[in-house]
Amino acid sequence: MGQCFTKAQSDQADSDQHVEFVGGNVCPVTSKEDWDQKLSEAKRDGKIVIANFSAAWCGPCRMLAPFFCELSEKYPSLMFLLIDVDELTDFSTSWDIKATPTFFFLKNGQQIDKLVGANKPELQKKITAILDSAANSGQ
Template identity: 75%
Template sequence: MGCCLPKPKNDGDESVHNAEFVGGNVHLITTKESWDQKLTEAKRDGKIVIANFSASWCGPCRMVAPFYCELSEKHPTLMFLTIDVDELTEFSASWDIKATPTFFFLKDGQQIDKLVGANKPELQKKIISIVDSETTLQK
């Protein structure tokens, strides 16, 4: 499905607001510190993190964003984060992001799954699978 390759860096003023990427229970990560804080919070609360690495100029990212927000409302036991690869360039590079959107699924800060591209059915399937496996573990 759709994904975008990284956009070349441009020094022009591209102050595009990320309002379309947040909503529901999605938290916008704008600093490495806020990332660390959310991961610590998720670990403390026993939540799995879904991290959406996206870009404001990426069509597939914008297309999947409302669905991602919907999923965050349906699954409050998970923590949904969005990271703009252009705002946190070095941090995103440390995750080896080759295309946007890229979704990482993390438990206790460790990657348990990954999805590249705006594939809504696959994203939903992975989230339901994680929720089901967590529910089974808690019984």
């Protein structure tokens, strides 16, 4: 449901790519160093990370972006990151991204869950389950 599998070239200028993707408490990741810094920050603050691997040209990614921003405002105890697969190609490849959007849920830098596709109800469900699990484990 709602996935992009192939890469296409965007007619947009690079500076326009994040306009509809970043908002709320969503932090764009623009380098491997940036990623490492955000994960260290999340670990220090005890936050679970939701990493959204997407692309500016991907229709389902664009459709889900406002919802992802809403979630970031609704759940400030989580860290929401956005990784553009075209900007960070090698990094995205290291995460074995086959389709966009792909969401990784990380705790202490380790993957605890994953969601492929622009499925709003499933994304909400996974976030709720992760928060319930964290609350029940006393974190």
